[in-house]
Amino acid sequence: MMRTEEEKKALIQRLRRVEGQVRGIQKMIEEDRYCVDILVQISAINAGLKRAGFHILEDHTKGCVSSAVEEGDGESAIEELMKVFEQFSKS
Amino acid sequence: MMRTEEEKKALIQRLRRVEGQVRGIQKMIEEDRYCVDILVQISAINAGLKRAGFHILEDHTKGCVSSAVEEGDGESAIEELMKVFEQFSKS
Amino acid sequence: MMRTEEEKKALIQRLRRVEGQVRGIQKMIEEDRYCVDILVQISAINAGLKRAGFHILEDHTKGCVSSAVEEGDGESAIEELMKVFEQFSKS
Amino acid sequence: MMRTEEEKKALIQRLRRVEGQVRGIQKMIEEDRYCVDILVQISAINAGLKRAGFHILEDHTKGCVSSAVEEGDGESAIEELMKVFEQFSKS
Numbered sequence: 290m291m292r293t294e295e296e297k298k299a300l301i302q303r304l305r306r307v308e309g310q311v312r313g314i315q316k317m318i319e320e321d322r323y324c325v326d327i328l329v330q331i332s333a334i335n336a337g338l339k340r341a342g343f344h345i346l347e348d349h350t351k352g353c354v355s356s357a358v359e360e361g362d363g364e365s366a367i368e369e370l371m372k373v374f375e376q377f378s379k380s
Numbered sequence: 381m382m383r384t385e386e387e388k389k390a391l392i393q394r395l396r397r398v399e400g401q402v403r404g405i406q407k408m409i410e411e412d413r414y415c416v417d418i419l420v421q422i423s424a425i426n427a428g429l430k431r432a433g434f435h436i437l438e439d440h441t442k443g444c445v446s447s448a449v450e451e452g453d454g455e456s457a458i459e460e461l462m463k464v465f466e467q468f469s470k471s
Numbered sequence: 472m473m474r475t476e477e478e479k480k481a482l483i484q485r486l487r488r489v490e491g492q493v494r495g496i497q498k499m500i501e502e503d504r505y506c507v508d509i510l511v512q513i514s515a516i517n518a519g520l521k522r523a524g525f526h527i528l529e530d531h532t533k534g535c536v537s538s539a540v541e542e543g544d545g546e547s548a549i550e551e552l553m554k555v556f557e558q559f560s561k562s
Numbered sequence: 563m564m565r566t567e568e569e570k571k572a573l574i575q576r577l578r579r580v581e582g583q584v585r586g587i588q589k590m591i592e593e594d595r596y597c598v599d600i601l602v603q604i605s606a607i608n609a610g611l612k613r614a615g616f617h618i619l620e621d622h623t624k625g626c627v628s629s630a631v632e633e634g635d636g637e638s639a640i641e642e643l644m645k646v647f648e649q650f651s652k653s
Contacts, residue, residue, distance in 0.1 A: 292409070297412075301410065304409070308403060311398050311399045318383070318391050318392055321383065324437075325440065325461075328436055328437060331429055331430075335433075336471045338425060338429075339560075342419055343553060346415075350549050351546065352415070359541065378559065380427045434644060437644065442637065446631045450631060454628050462620045469612075469647075469651030490581055493581045500573050506621060507643075509618055513653075517615075520607060520608055524604040527600055
């Protein structure tokens with residue numbers, strides 16, 4: 290699935306924010322901040338990562354999976370999609 | 381909740397690994413890697429963050445929540461704990 | 472998406488088991504059974520319902536979504552699929 | 563943890579609604595209803611069961627876990643709580 294340079298830049302920027310948030314939590318632990326505040330931050334990072342993941346999942350379904358369906362080879366591409374979705378929804 | 385320096389070091393190391401994994405995904409996107417491989421990595425990071433979160437959750441329950449219960453003020457500490465549980469399990 | 476009578480029977484049987492498990496929890500509450508045992512049962516029911524859901528999700532993707540893609544109208548079918556994915560993974 | 567008769571009645575009523583919803587899905591499958599509508603119903607049931615579960619989790623934490631903490635035996639009760647919570651959040 291070839292993303293445009295712009296799409297790639299947007300996704301990478303989103304992940305840089307997540308990277309910064311993870312560093313932020315390290316600092317909170319360093320400073321013995323209240324556990325509940327740290328946990329709220331971890332939940333926010335997880336939710337942010339899931340949004341990025343759903344974005345990629347949609348790209349993949351519209352790109353690679355649809356092409357496989359059009360070429361008559363949708364079955365295995367859909368089974369792979371389901372496996373990733375199951376793993377993703379349990380993480 | 382005061383963690384020992386050793387506990388803090390272990391938690392921060394775990395989060396540094398997550399930080400490195402997030403950078404790894406940025407690279408995968410840069411290199412147009414297969415979407416499913418990127419999604420599997422995102423699931424792994426989410427799972428890693430959740431494990432760190434459960435660890436902090438247990439510390440908090442054994443520390444701050446238990447002290448509040450012992451001082452006869454458990455009700456509000458437990459309600460706060462439940463809110464974090466719910467938010468955490470939806471992320 | 473037309474399921475065969477056999478597929479319908481298997482799905483309905485699975486859901487009848489879930490129905491029985493839900494009745495079982497009512498009984499556990501009636502009998503003041505230990506909360507943790509009740510919670511383990513609720514988790515088992517949720518997991519059972521999710522498996523049935525993933526099964527239906529795969530049928531739908533192989534059926535209706537693939538047909539829409541083949542007819543050149545995949546975009547909206549996939550966006551609908553993603554919404555269900557997200558809702559399902561948060562429940 | 564002894565619930566009052568009123569609390570028990572409210573929880574059992576909530577679970578009877580879930581039981582009815584599960585029967586409703588069997589009917590939807592019988593009638594070949596649209597998969598997405600069925601999946602939305604399954605998500606609603608899962609969310610309803612989770613709310614009931616969090617309710618029981620809070621009762622348990624305020625009841626049995628707090629009593630164990632007050633009797634100086636909080637450690638094992640909290641570890642049990644964490645296991646149930648992890649299982650619950652993955653279901």
